[in-house]
Amino acid sequence: MIPISISPSFFILAGLISYMSFANNPIYMLLMVGVIFVSVLFHEFGHALTARFFGQQAEIQLMMTGGLTTHQGPPLKKWQEFMIVLDGPLFGFLLAGLTFVAAIFLPHEGAVGIVLRLFLWINVVWTLLNLLPVLPLDGGHLVRIVLTSLFGVGGLKASFLISMSLAGLGAAYFFTQGNLWMGTLFSIFALDGFQRWKVFQGGTEEDQDAALQNKLKEADALIQKGNKEQAWPLLDDLRRHAGKGLIAVAASTLQAQLLAESHRWDDIYMLLNPFQERLDLEGLILFQQALYERQEWTQTLAIGEIIHQQEALADSAILNARAAAHLHQLEAAIGWLKAAERDGASLGTILRAPEFDSLRNLPHFPK
Numbered sequence: 001m002i003p004i005s006i007s008p009s010f011f012i013l014a015g016l017i018s019y020m021s022f023a024n025n026p027i028y029m030l031l032m033v034g035v036i037f038v039s040v041l042f043h044e045f046g047h048a049l050t051a052r053f054f055g056q057q058a059e060i061q062l063m064m065t066g067g068l069t070t071h072q073g074p075p076l077k078k079w080q081e082f083m084i085v086l087d088g089p090l091f092g093f094l095l096a097g098l099t100f101v102a103a104i105f106l107p108h109e110g111a112v113g114i115v116l117r118l119f120l121w122i123n124v125v126w127t128l129l130n131l132l133p134v135l136p137l138d139g140g141h142l143v144r145i146v147l148t149s150l151f152g153v154g155g156l157k158a159s160f161l162i163s164m165s166l167a168g169l170g171a172a173y174f175f176t177q178g179n180l181w182m183g184t185l186f187s188i189f190a191l192d193g194f195q196r197w198k199v200f201q202g203g204t205e206e207d208q209d210a211a212l213q214n215k216l217k218e219a220d221a222l223i224q225k226g227n228k229e230q231a232w233p234l235l236d237d238l239r240r241h242a243g244k245g246l247i248a249v250a251a252s253t254l255q256a257q258l259l260a261e262s263h264r265w266d267d268i269y270m271l272l273n274p275f276q277e278r279l280d281l282e283g284l285i286l287f288q289q290a291l292y293e294r295q296e297w298t299q300t301l302a303i304g305e306i307i308h309q310q311e312a313l314a315d316s317a318i319l320n321a322r323a324a325a326h327l328h329q330l331e332a333a334i335g336w337l338k339a340a341e342r343d344g345a346s347l348g349t350i351l352r353a354p355e356f357d358s359l360r361n362l363p364h365f366p367k
Contacts, residue, residue: 009064035118046091075210078149092127135163164193253283265293297323314345
């Protein structure tokens with residue numbers, strides 16, 4: 001059995017698409033929702049059944065963004081990954097072929113004719129669209145697999161650059177044609193491609209090592225289950241063998257999370273400092289705290305600024321306020337306190353901290 005989870009948001013998406021096609025005919029709208037549901041599920045079965053054939057555990061999710069098939073199991077060869085991705089579109093074309101055969105024997109009028117035309121249109125036009133070399137479409141994943149197998153991390157970065165560029169061109173085309181929905185969708189794809197490309201600028205060949213990837217997943221799973229002592233040596237081994245790439249960053253961040261439980265801030269600093277330009281949000285939060293505990297006020301502020309650009313977090317703003325106060329940057333300290341309050345912090349106890357003594361005589365501090 002392949003587990004299938006269906007979010008109500010999927011039907012909201014299908015309903016919106018159907019409304020744009022049949023706003024004045026509720027019956028046809030319902031028919032189109034049904035055709036979209038069957039078509040997307042059939043497509044995802046193409047991915048999932050192929051993954052099962054290769055010894056993977058597969059799961060299908062239908063949600064606001066469409067369909068998603070995830071799988072896990074023994075390491076796959078590149079050609080197996082390619083087939084898992086390709087068989088989704090192939091199942092779409094198969095469903096279109098079955099519809100074409102059915103149309104020979106079924107009437108073309110009324111609701112039956114509408115359903116037949118919808119099945120053909122969705123499973124031909126949408127499948128062709130899905131094969132564009134743009135992530136997260138299947139075509140983008142196929143290009144990623146091919147380029148990565150040929151050129152390693154360089155090919156992976158190239159696939160993100162191709163995706164970002166083509167998605168941007170697609171967005172511009174659809175907007176000029178007045179298709180706001182498709183223009184917005186391809187704008188999101190372009191932004192996603194840019195973020196992927198930016199993240200993987202620090203990628204190395206070791207990041208493509210399936211054994212290292214699986215070891216990282218294993219360590220993370222052990223931590224989630226509370227088996228932290230078993231996870232630690234796996235993370236140590238990853239840091240020794242994963243070079244300076246993204247797996248090494250992830251392993252170091254996980255170890256920093258474990259060290260934070262015992263407030264070992266100097267050790268956290270030593271772990272994360274070599275990777276400070278490539279840390280994700282969780283790593284940056286830990287690194288900022290370590291900098292503050294080491295009384296490195298200027299760098300605390302610098303990292304806090306980076307965090308604030310990604311997400312407005314009250315605790316990070318408070319650290320920045322304290323660091324600014326230590327540096328006697330009084331206006332900046334008050335600005336960060338205001339930001340912390342906007343982000344939900346209660347400042348009563350915080351304002352009694354001794355580092356804010358120098359602010360108390362400022363005329364606008366009592367507010």
